[in-house]
Amino acid sequence: MASNSDSVSDTQRSLYPYVTGTSVVALKYKNGILMAADMGGSYGSTLRYKSIDRLKPIGKHSLLGASGEISDFQEILRYLDELILYDNMWDDGNSLGPKEVHNYLTRVMYNRRNKFNPLWNALVLGGVKNGQKYLGMVNMIGINFEDNHVATGLGNHLARPILRDEWHENLTFEEGVKLLEKCMRVLLYRDRSAVNKIQISKITEEGATLFSPFSLKTCWEFSAFKNPTVGAEGSW
Amino acid sequence: MDFNAPHSMGTTIIGVTYNGGVVLGADSRTSTGVYVANRASDKITQLTDNVYVCRSGSAADSQVVSDYVRYFLHQHTIQLGQPATVKVAANLVRLLSYNNKNFLETGLIVGGWDKYEGGQIYGVPLGGTIVQQPFAIGGSGSSYLYGFFDQAWKGRMTKDE
Numbered sequence: 049m050a051s052n053s054d055s056v057s058d059t060q061r062s063l064y065p066y067v068t069g070t071s072v073v074a075l076k077y078k079n080g081i082l083m084a085a086d087m088g089g090s091y092g093s094t095l096r097y098k099s100i101d102r103l104k105p106i107g108k109h110s111l112l113g114a115s116g117e118i119s120d121f122q123e124i125l126r127y128l129d130e131l132i133l134y135d136n137m138w139d140d141g142n143s144l145g146p147k148e149v150h151n152y153l154t155r156v157m158y159n160r161r162n163k164f165n166p167l168w169n170a171l172v173l174g175g176v177k178n179g180q181k182y183l184g185m186v187n188m189i190g191i192n193f194e195d196n197h198v199a200t201g202l203g204n205h206l207a208r209p210i211l212r213d214e215w216h217e218n219l220t221f222e223e224g225v226k227l228l229e230k231c232m233r234v235l236l237y238r239d240r241s242a243v244n245k246i247q248i249s250k251i252t253e254e255g256a257t258l259f260s261p262f263s264l265k266t267c268w269e270f271s272a273f274k275n276p277t278v279g280a281e282g283s284w
Numbered sequence: 285m286d287f288n289a290p291h292s293m294g295t296t297i298i299g300v301t302y303n304g305g306v307v308l309g310a311d312s313r314t315s316t317g318v319y320v321a322n323r324a325s326d327k328i329t330q331l332t333d334n335v336y337v338c339r340s341g342s343a344a345d346s347q348v349v350s351d352y353v354r355y356f357l358h359q360h361t362i363q364l365g366q367p368a369t370v371k372v373a374a375n376l377v378r379l380l381s382y383n384n385k386n387f388l389e390t391g392l393i394v395g396g397w398d399k400y401e402g403g404q405i406y407g408v409p410l411g412g413t414i415v416q417q418p419f420a421i422g423g424s425g426s427s428y429l430y431g432f433f434d435q436a437w438k439g440r441m442t443k444d445e
Contacts, residue, residue, distance in 0.1 A: 063386060066411030089415070094427075097407075097415055119382050119413040 065117035065168040067091055069102045070241040071203030072113035072172045073231045075215055076181045076196045077224035080252035081174030083113045084228040086236075087261055088243030095243055103249045105256035107132045110146040110175035111249055112153075115200040116188065117168035124167060127156065146175025146182040150192070158190030170200035176253050199231070202239045207231035221250070233264050296425030297327060297338035299395040301418050302441045305403035306395040310338050311425065332357050335373040335396030340423035341410070346390040349380050370396040374406035374414055382412025393420045 067089045074083040089097030102121070103113045106128050114121040131152060135144045144152075150173040160166045170187040185200065186192035197211040210231055219227065228248060236242045244266070249258040298309040310327035313320055327339045329350045335357070339346035353376045357368050374394040381388060394406045407413075407420040418439055421429045 066385075067409055067413045089413070091409065094430075096409070097417075099417075100415065117411060117413075118415075119378075119385070119411045122378075122413060123382065 063168075065120075067096065067118045068168075068241070069100060069115045069118055069121070070239055071199055071201040071207065071235055072102065072115050072170075073199045073203045073207045073211075073228060073235075074113060074172045074174050074183055074197065075211060075219070075224060075227065076174075076183050077219040077221060077250075079221065080176040080181055080250060081111060081183050082221075082224040082228055082248065082250050083111055083172060083174055084232050084246060084248045085113050085115070086232070086243050087245040087247055088241060089118055090241045093240070095241065098243055098245060101247070103247055103258065105249075105251070105258070106149055106173075106175075107135070108143050108255065109177040109251070110144075110149045110173060111251040111256050112149075113172040113174075113200075115170050120167040120169050124153070124156070124169065124171070128152075143177075145177035145180075146173055146184070147177075149173055149175070150182070150184040150186065150194070154186045154190060154192040157186050157188060157192075161188065161190045172198055172200060175251050179253060203231070203235060206234045206238055210234065229264060233266065236264055236266065294425070295327060295340040295423030296429070297340050297393055297422045298426075298429070299338055299393040299405040299407075299420045300441075301403045301405055301439075302443055302445070304443055305397040306405055307443065308336055308338050308393070308395045310423075314343055330354075331373050331394075332361060332368055332396075334367050334398060335370050335394065337373075337377065338393040338395070338422065339390065340392070341390035342388070345388045346392060349377060349388065349390060349392070352380055353377050367398060369398040369400060370394065370404040370406065371398075371401070374404075374408065374416075377406075377408045378412050378414040381408050381410075385410075385412050391422045393422050395420075 069089060072085040074081060083103055085102040087099050088095055089100040100118060104125060106112050153171055157167060166188040168188050172185050174183040183198055184194035185198040197215050199207045214227055232246050236244055244263045245261050247261050294313055294315045296311045300307050308328050312325050314322040314325045329337050329339060331337055331354050337350055356376050357373055361368050377392055377394055391410055392408045397403045405417055405420050407415045407417055419437055
């Protein structure tokens with residue numbers, strides 16, 4: 049293959065992302081983890097793809113959500129496929145839990161960062177194993193942590209404050225979904241790259257469930273729109 | 285006149301699925317800066333009997349990727365003993381695009397028909413993302429078509445439609 053022109057240091061330089069996904073938001077609830085992301089793939093400022101799946105189940109116990117470069121996310125899914133395959137081949141009754149998968153991803157991301165050739169993503173990894181809920185995040189420079197609620201990209205600025213106020217232990221499924229929808233609605237209003245086609249998925253001890261994509265209702269009932277010409281002169 | 289400007293294609297390419305398979309389309313202009321280097325280019329390139337690719341971006345990059353994929357698919361077909369699937373062809377294109385993303389500047393649309401999944405279209409834009417779509421548009425000329433396709437596209441069309 050054409051790749052390995054080794055001598056030039058520029059061969060393995062980080063670049064810029066091409067097709068990107070925007071925020072992912074996730075929270076722990078009573079029975080597991082709920083995660084939400086929209087289905088948009090932006091190409092710079094153009095919203096080029098509107099049906100990109102950014103939430104994927106990993107093995108039996110985990111869910112991965114990604115923002116950033118989609119081709120790198122697809123590559124990470126292939127690495128994880130191999131990881132889970134080898135885990136299954138042991139056939140020893142044990143299976144990789146979310147903490148282990150998160151740790152693997154962290155090592156991959158940090159090592160690529162050290163070689164100045166990062167995978168341009170921010171990943172959210174959530175899951176449940178043996179009743180223990182786990183929710184973590186890792187980004188392209190290898191920063192990783194776990195928390196009761198996480199978000200990527202603009203979600204950190206717009207969604208996390210809402211979650212800090214309104215999240216509590218033992219949210220029911222309905223409360224969790226409502227909270228996620230609230231976050232995704234704010235992102236839809238205020239994130240230029242957001243698209244109104246949301247996917248929510250949950251993971252519990254029983255396994256992962258991906259719900260069908262849906263649209264959020266938005267409110268545009270501003271009095272200024274009702275009589276647009278009133279006060280038009282000199283207004284913005 | 286910068287004759288050393290890279291031959292970029294300034295292209296519009298389209299791939300569409302319909303009820304019998306796929307239809308691919310492309311314009312025929314290759315430009316070097318403002319000069320039209322070739323007004324009769326063939327941007328739809330055959331990879332196998334049943335899979336073709338529409339090329340956009342750098343002419344050289346898209347040609348060399350097509351050549352490698354055709355070569356690999358040929359070997360794959362011999363080893364497999366039956367025609368390659370469109371998915372395999374598209375993934376070979378993706379592998380080259382992704383693993384050489386620092387060097388390549390080409391957006392491709394892979395379209396074809398196989399007996400397992402019927403007609404399929406896969407977009408492989410810059411960076412090496414792979415995305416299966418009912419229709420795909422690409423190249424710098426595609427900007428004008430996003431609105432049109434959003435409004436006019438429907439699934440299960442006849443070939444004439």
